[in-house]
Amino acid sequence: MMDGYIVSKRKVAVIGAGFVGASIAYALTIRNLAREIVLIDIDREKTEGEAMDIQHGIPDLGNAVVRAGSYEDCRDCDLIIITAGRNRKPGESRLDLIAGNSGILRNVVEQMQKYYTGGVIMLVSNPVDVLVYQCTRWMGLPDGRVFGTGCALDSSRMIRLMADYTKRDTESVKINIVGEHGDSQIPIWSRAAVDGIPMQEYCEKHGLSWTQEIRDDFAGKVRGMGASIIKNKGRTHFGIATSVCYLASAVLDQRPTIASVSTVLKGEYGVSGVGLSVPSIIGVNGVERRLEEEWTEEELTLFRQAADKMKGVLDTL
Numbered sequence: 001m002m003d004g005y006i007v008s009k010r011k012v013a014v015i016g017a018g019f020v021g022a023s024i025a026y027a028l029t030i031r032n033l034a035r036e037i038v039l040i041d042i043d044r045e046k047t048e049g050e051a052m053d054i055q056h057g058i059p060d061l062g063n064a065v066v067r068a069g070s071y072e073d074c075r076d077c078d079l080i081i082i083t084a085g086r087n088r089k090p091g092e093s094r095l096d097l098i099a100g101n102s103g104i105l106r107n108v109v110e111q112m113q114k115y116y117t118g119g120v121i122m123l124v125s126n127p128v129d130v131l132v133y134q135c136t137r138w139m140g141l142p143d144g145r146v147f148g149t150g151c152a153l154d155s156s157r158m159i160r161l162m163a164d165y166t167k168r169d170t171e172s173v174k175i176n177i178v179g180e181h182g183d184s185q186i187p188i189w190s191r192a193a194v195d196g197i198p199m200q201e202y203c204e205k206h207g208l209s210w211t212q213e214i215r216d217d218f219a220g221k222v223r224g225m226g227a228s229i230i231k232n233k234g235r236t237h238f239g240i241a242t243s244v245c246y247l248a249s250a251v252l253d254q255r256p257t258i259a260s261v262s263t264v265l266k267g268e269y270g271v272s273g274v275g276l277s278v279p280s281i282i283g284v285n286g287v288e289r290r291l292e293e294e295w296t297e298e299e300l301t302l303f304r305q306a307a308d309k310m311k312g313v314l315d316t317l
């Protein structure tokens with residue numbers, strides 16, 4: 001303990017130091033979540049620049065050592081975050097990135113494996129559900145040690161919309177988006193709540209409509225949110241960086257957290273052998289348990305359709 005701070009003893013590697021990787025390193029630093037953050041990228045010069053830039057903040061607002069490194073630095077990491085890979089161009093879907101980013105992931109895994117001594121692997125690169133499936137197979141680690149940010153960001157985008165709509169703070173709103181981090185994502189409306197009150201009941205009590213039309217509008221906005229941001233500014237990186245920090249804190253601070261993240265399913269909701277997001281308990285070992293909640297028949301059907309779509313994609317690899 002120093003001046004009220006708990007100084008983390010944790011080591012984190014961020015592979016891929018582009019917009020997303022650098023933003024994650026910056027967010028981890030100002031949250032004081034790690035003792036050491038190593039950035040690894042094929043562009044060494046740029047990576048050194050990013051590390052210096054992040055390191056030069058006021059010490060009280062982040063005292064981690066941030067440096068450019070190599071795959072050898074994956075030794076003894078508590079958490080390895082993979083962001084290497086190309087981003088979408090306007091008009092592209094995440095699945096259009098498969099060929100290029102799957103090749104990059106293969107290269108990353110081959111190099112990382114030589115030095116991997118343990119630790120949780122969190123995938124951020126897209127299409128994240130496909131890459132989770134591949135990384136899980138290639139690494140051969142215990143269930144849950146590899147997971148992807150999946151629908152965590154989509155869920156927080158929906159929480160923001162619902163908080164604005166109900167004029168409540170984001171912490172009062174609970175909803176999970178599940179399935180693909182992509183076009184076939186599914187909001188679990190049946191479990192949406194504000195202040196612990198089911199959303200439908202909350203809206204009725206507060207004179208707000210909560211019609212299918214409004215729900216479809218919100219779902220469409222969240223589904224298209226990434227594309228809208230890319231159309232406006234060419235990329236997304238701040239939102240995902242804070243989502244990663246939230247998930248990283250569950251691993252590094254040993255603070256179990258429930259979030260909708262992507263792992264390879266083993267029979268949950270009747271689905272196996274594909275990477276998709278479901279509400280999961282995240283802790284020091286990564287995803288420690290996938291929750292099996294009560295969903296409506298319609299939600300279950302949509303989820304199984306998303307799984308069939310994902311199986312079709314995996315069959316083409």
Ligand SMILES: NC(=O)c1ccc[n+]([C@@H]2O[C@H](COP(=O)([O-])OP(=O)(O)OC[C@H]3O[C@@H](n4cnc5c(N)ncnc54)[C@H](O)[C@@H]3O)[C@@H](O)[C@H]2O)c1
Binds near residue numbers: 128
């Ligand atoms: N999961 C999410 O919610 C989410 C959100 C935003 C972005 N993303 C994804 O994150 C990824 C990165 O996006 P970005 O905006 O940072 O892109 P970027 O182009 O800015 O950065 C990618 C970085 O990867 C590096 N790289 C390429 N091949 C590599 C290799 N073999 N080894 C190590 N590094 C390598 C590049 O040099 C570059 O610095 C994309 O796939 C994007 O779609 C995911």
